[in-house]
Amino acid sequence: MSEARGPLQVARRQQLLAALQRDGSLRISDLTEALGAAAVTIRRDIAQLAAEGLVRRVHGGVALITPDDATEEMPATGLDSLSGRTLGMLVPSLDYYWPDVARGAEEAARELDMRVVLRGSSYETEDELPQLTRLVEKMGVDGLIIAPRLDAPTAGRTIDWLADTGIPVVLLERTAVAGQHEAVLESVVSDHALGAAMAVRHLISLGHRKVGLVLAGNSPHRAHLRRGWLEASAAYGLDPDATVQALLPDARSPDRDAALDDVLDRCQATGTTALLVHADPEAVALVQHCEERHLAVPGDLSVVAYDDEVAGLFTPPLTAVRPPRRSIGRAAVRLVADRLADPDRPAHRVVISPALRIRESTAPPRA
Known part of the structure; x- marks a missing residue:
């Protein structure tokens, strides 16, 4: 949490200003040793003093503001x-x-x-x-x-x-x-929610009415992707509960293959004809499982990958949403x-x- 403005903080900043009055400019490494404070604390002091117009930051350190500083013509922070x-x-x-x-x-x-x-x-x-x-x-x-x-x-x-x-x-x-x-x-x-919605709209434009969602269970973006999928589905009158929603375990999990097979079983049981899959490794693994079960991609199941790291290198090349990395x-x-x-x-x-x-x-x- 932020440091309270107490006597130690005030004294340290007074020492910092006194050192600058003596030397004109100092490096942060010099100040940490002289004041016995961590670099992050010194940087915080410098930020406060700069905000008060008492010092100016320079690369790796700080300098005292003097009347000769042509700050209007050449701002030190420009x-x-x-x-x-x-x-x-x-x-x-x-x-x-x-x-x-x-x-x-x-x-x-x-x-x-x-x-x-x-x-x-x-x-x-x-x-x-x-x-x-x-x-x-x-x-x-x-x-x-x-x-x-x-x-x-x-x-x-x-x-x-x-x-x-x-x-x-x-x-x-x-x-x-x-x-x-x-x-x-x-x-x-x-805008991962937008990316998911773009995938859903593309699949709907092809005629798909049951578009499922498969996400890597450890993805930090899964909430955004699910939101975009839900919003796009609702906008086109699709029922997300009538299709597949699944979280896949990590690739190292012994349950991974069973989870992929379960997704395909549920696609067939619900009549789901298209999936948005995050991320590329999950999409690739799913398509490979389709091959093992003699399901054609895109004939039996259309697949959109999310990330586009390796999706375009696979056979067949996978349609993919590409974040602007x-x-x-x-x-x-x-x-x-x-x-x-x-x-x-x-x-x-x-x-x-x-x-x-x-x-x-x-x-x-x-x-």
Whole structure:
């Protein structure tokens, strides 16, 4: 939680200002040693003093504002001051979905003469604070771009810590609020509900009247996908209870094959002729099970995958909804850059639309 404004905090900031009066400018690493406080605490102090117009932030540290500072002509916080800044990026996987997000972030950072320090976590990580702390306190990054685990037991503590770092923070494919007053953290997300609705509308346009939904049980986006599926189904008068809704266990689960067979059994029992499946591995596995049971895709069952990582490489190439991964990374870097340039701007939440790639796994249902 945010530090209360008490005697220790006031004394530390007075010491910081006294050190700046003596030296003019200081690095954060120098201040942590001199004041005996963590880097995240020093950054918080600097953010407050900068907001009060007493200091100006410089790369890796802080400087005292003097009458000679030509702030009107060349603002220290303007875009021209971004050169050389470093952004820390933490994502839950480096081998699926997130590499394209990282590439987009690196592209945008290069355009601004900034650099990205990329680190990988995992969907099983219980506590991401150690990695985040290293990025902020040891590597001295100027901003953070992160896709945290919001279902972890430490999620609340992590979000509060992020809100208190004193540096710009942008969440990737996540949204969150922090503190007693639920301050909004900036974020960039795909409109996954829209993506699901696009898939349903495509299948309905082909003549399907029973469109089911199959989701990876560990997907952080399953609530959004289900909402989009439900809304699109209702808009076209489809009954979601008359078709298939299923959560699949992890690929390592011994129950995976049985769950896939159960989905196909339920499709046949309900007359379901089309499925939206998240994510690509689940869609591929389902189509392979169709082959084993001599069910034709798209003849007996049309399938739309969600993610489009490998859907287009499969045979038959799968129709897929493609989230704007590279654009997500680019937009996140721009949000950090804009926050560095204008610390007082309102919090922004950016929503980017996915795209539908129509391939060979969808067709009109058999008469």
